[in-house]
Amino acid sequence: MAVTAVPGMVGGRQPLPWMRKLEDERWLAFTLLLPTAILLGLFIAYPFVEGIFLALSDARVGDPGHFVGLKNFAKLWDDSIFWTSVWNTFWYTAVTTVFKLALGLWLAMLLNRHFRGKAIVRAFILLPFIIPTVLSTFAWKWMFDPTFSVINWTLFNLGFIKARINWLGDPSLAMTSIIVVNIWRGVPFFAISLLAGLQTISPELNEAAAIDGARPWARFWLITWPLLLPVTMVVMLFSVIQTFADFQLVYVMTGGGPANATHLFATYAYQIGIGTGLLSQGAAVSLAMFPFLFLIVVIQLLYIRRVEVR
Amino acid sequence: MLKPKRRSVIKLAGSAAAVASTGMAGILASGRTPAYAQQKTVHWLRWVDFVPASDQLWRKELVPQAEKELGMKINIETVNGNDLQPRTTAAIQSGSGPDLIMAFNNTTYIYANSVVDLTDLAEDLSKREGGIFKYCRSFCSDGKIFMSMPWAVPGAMISYRKSWLEEAGATNGFPKTWQEYRTVGKKLKAAGHPIGQTLGHTFGDAPTFTYPYMWSWGGKEVEQDGKTVAINSKETIESVKFMTDFWKEAHDEGALAWDDTNNNRAFLSGTISATLNGASIYIEASRKPDTYQTEKGKPMKDDIQHSPLPAGPAGQFGMHLMQSTMLMKYSKNQDAAKQFLKWVHTEKNYEKWFLSQKGYSTPCTAKWEEHPLWKQDPVMAPFKVAARLGQAPGFAGLPNQKAAEALSKYIVTDMYAKAVQGMPAEESVKWAESELKKIYSA
Numbered sequence: 001m002a003v004t005a006v007p008g009m010v011g012g013r014q015p016l017p018w019m020r021k022l023e024d025e026r027w028l029a030f031t032l033l034l035p036t037a038i039l040l041g042l043f044i045a046y047p048f049v050e051g052i053f054l055a056l057s058d059a060r061v062g063d064p065g066h067f068v069g070l071k072n073f074a075k076l077w078d079d080s081i082f083w084t085s086v087w088n089t090f091w092y093t094a095v096t097t098v099f100k101l102a103l104g105l106w107l108a109m110l111l112n113r114h115f116r117g118k119a120i121v122r123a124f125i126l127l128p129f130i131i132p133t134v135l136s137t138f139a140w141k142w143m144f145d146p147t148f149s150v151i152n153w154t155l156f157n158l159g160f161i162k163a164r165i166n167w168l169g170d171p172s173l174a175m176t177s178i179i180v181v182n183i184w185r186g187v188p189f190f191a192i193s194l195l196a197g198l199q200t201i202s203p204e205l206n207e208a209a210a211i212d213g214a215r216p217w218a219r220f221w222l223i224t225w226p227l228l229l230p231v232t233m234v235v236m237l238f239s240v241i242q243t244f245a246d247f248q249l250v251y252v253m254t255g256g257g258p259a260n261a262t263h264l265f266a267t268y269a270y271q272i273g274i275g276t277g278l279l280s281q282g283a284a285v286s287l288a289m290f291p292f293l294f295l296i297v298v299i300q301l302l303y304i305r306r307v308e309v310r
Numbered sequence: 311m312l313k314p315k316r317r318s319v320i321k322l323a324g325s326a327a328a329v330a331s332t333g334m335a336g337i338l339a340s341g342r343t344p345a346y347a348q349q350k351t352v353h354w355l356r357w358v359d360f361v362p363a364s365d366q367l368w369r370k371e372l373v374p375q376a377e378k379e380l381g382m383k384i385n386i387e388t389v390n391g392n393d394l395q396p397r398t399t400a401a402i403q404s405g406s407g408p409d410l411i412m413a414f415n416n417t418t419y420i421y422a423n424s425v426v427d428l429t430d431l432a433e434d435l436s437k438r439e440g441g442i443f444k445y446c447r448s449f450c451s452d453g454k455i456f457m458s459m460p461w462a463v464p465g466a467m468i469s470y471r472k473s474w475l476e477e478a479g480a481t482n483g484f485p486k487t488w489q490e491y492r493t494v495g496k497k498l499k500a501a502g503h504p505i506g507q508t509l510g511h512t513f514g515d516a517p518t519f520t521y522p523y524m525w526s527w528g529g530k531e532v533e534q535d536g537k538t539v540a541i542n543s544k545e546t547i548e549s550v551k552f553m554t555d556f557w558k559e560a561h562d563e564g565a566l567a568w569d570d571t572n573n574n575r576a577f578l579s580g581t582i583s584a585t586l587n588g589a590s591i592y593i594e595a596s597r598k599p600d601t602y603q604t605e606k607g608k609p610m611k612d613d614i615q616h617s618p619l620p621a622g623p624a625g626q627f628g629m630h631l632m633q634s635t636m637l638m639k640y641s642k643n644q645d646a647a648k649q650f651l652k653w654v655h656t657e658k659n660y661e662k663w664f665l666s667q668k669g670y671s672t673p674c675t676a677k678w679e680e681h682p683l684w685k686q687d688p689v690m691a692p693f694k695v696a697a698r699l700g701q702a703p704g705f706a707g708l709p710n711q712k713a714a715e716a717l718s719k720y721i722v723t724d725m726y727a728k729a730v731q732g733m734p735a736e737e738s739v740k741w742a743e744s745e746l747k748k749i750y751s752a
Binding site: 148274 | 392395396398399400402403420421422423424509510511562563564565566567568569572575576579581715718719723724727728731741744748
């Protein structure tokens, strides 16, 4: 029997004119992207632009201020605490990233092996990452407490030290302490992400190499590492961005002290902008982070592309 | 099971029917919200009191009483003192938040554009209670308006262990000069219980030590004109040099980054022998005499005494945390908030709170100096005059917005902290000078 399609009868209704428009791929793409674009515009682009305006004004709390050009940035140029924060942020990001990568990779390699209770161990590894940062950092703050430090107590009772170690009161030790906590918190992210990457590498490649007489170290460098590199780079990119803009950890542990020795961009911006109420100067500190971060991200993205092309 | 009463059901149905019959149109036409939604709520943000009994008193007794008497709802919220400024900034910028906010010291000047003038309330209090002390007035009033309502002054005195200081040679009471204190402190540290003093970024114990310490040597932030930065002087450099040695010889070096709670814990655990603090250590030790004991097994409270900071070549000074209450301009409940402020400042209500403080806080008006509380415990007696004798930051100028900015940035405190960490005295003073110039020349 021949069936004749009656226009407008399919599904009982005629499609609305705007629905027809969606049949055009360009309109469809536009419509689908719109919600994301609105969200990004509202929560990323708007505050960013607002931040730029703020940084170019002399606004302070309760006073919208006037346009002052680059005066705030000129002030920063002469601000020794700002330069300490710049150095600290780079040092903090570089050291923690290297350690997080090395330890994370090591952990991932171990977790990639078969052993009893593998699932439980994997779940436990994630704990530092799951616990809210403020909570775990408070625990660490207690462990580094100048008077009641459990670390000092242990070292003292084991006979390793004679006097208390001034973990958070000495500038370089305070920096080391926050670096240690950041590494502790960040290793699980590296480990689990790299583990996922490792599982995509076919075991046959390793087996073939082993049969050919390649030792474990050679197998790692010549097979695992190159194949894992794209994942590693993406994980590092995320981590660098997060670490560079870190706030909670330093704020809770040292508040940027002693005497501003552990300030990062974000904590210093907060201290000036929100603490002291000099919103424009705080915004300038915060914005000063952008070119550095932008450069790091561009270099990394270019490198990722090169790795992928290869 | 709770059974609804017939009358309440009828009432509820009646009011529901009223809204239903006139509907949104009726509400809009009258231009008023329905009567049952009109109860005012006042949100009050304060610090977490170092005397926990006072926070309890607010929550359990005073707030419910005020709610009943004033017919309004009062939300009391307490945060760590160090978080008050960030909360205030965020609230002002977003145009919403607590109606009443506690301010410390001269931060009132930072928020001057965003607060309601409270001159009527403050002057009324002043008239009723024998005058507001000059020290307190200088923080709350810029001469034109009262930016906040003076609340109280938790005095800063040195809490010390009598027996340990006597053992270290302080047999005639607490050392009178910095030099004497250093000599005694040296012995205290050698005996394993040093002096504990923070030089960290914390609202109370750090600036209330570093500012008066600097003044006592003759150092000052600015000249009397309030413009010329004067910190880089022979006197300040001398004070920094002395502090550097004093720190190494007599202080717990781990205290550099302490906050306002660390020294309380260190003192109560018997780690340090003396520290500049409010009376909270003594009050806590008195509250739990069985928990806090000396090495001889006696209650620690009986071994604690208070003293003002020692004198330097230029005299003896004190700076005490000044607390006041700001009524925010963005508040939609300004009348209710004012009403509540008036209520808490009536003598019988304020007295309940004052008594719960046991002398930890000194009120800002003269009348309270006569209160029998000050005669109850001689250990607390030195705190009686805190609000009368303090000197405000920004000296020799006014404690204005610039002085408040310098205080909020902990410049004077950092000057000493940098030096004890190894920076030459001249350099750290120069650093402070350049930071202050940035503020005072803007």
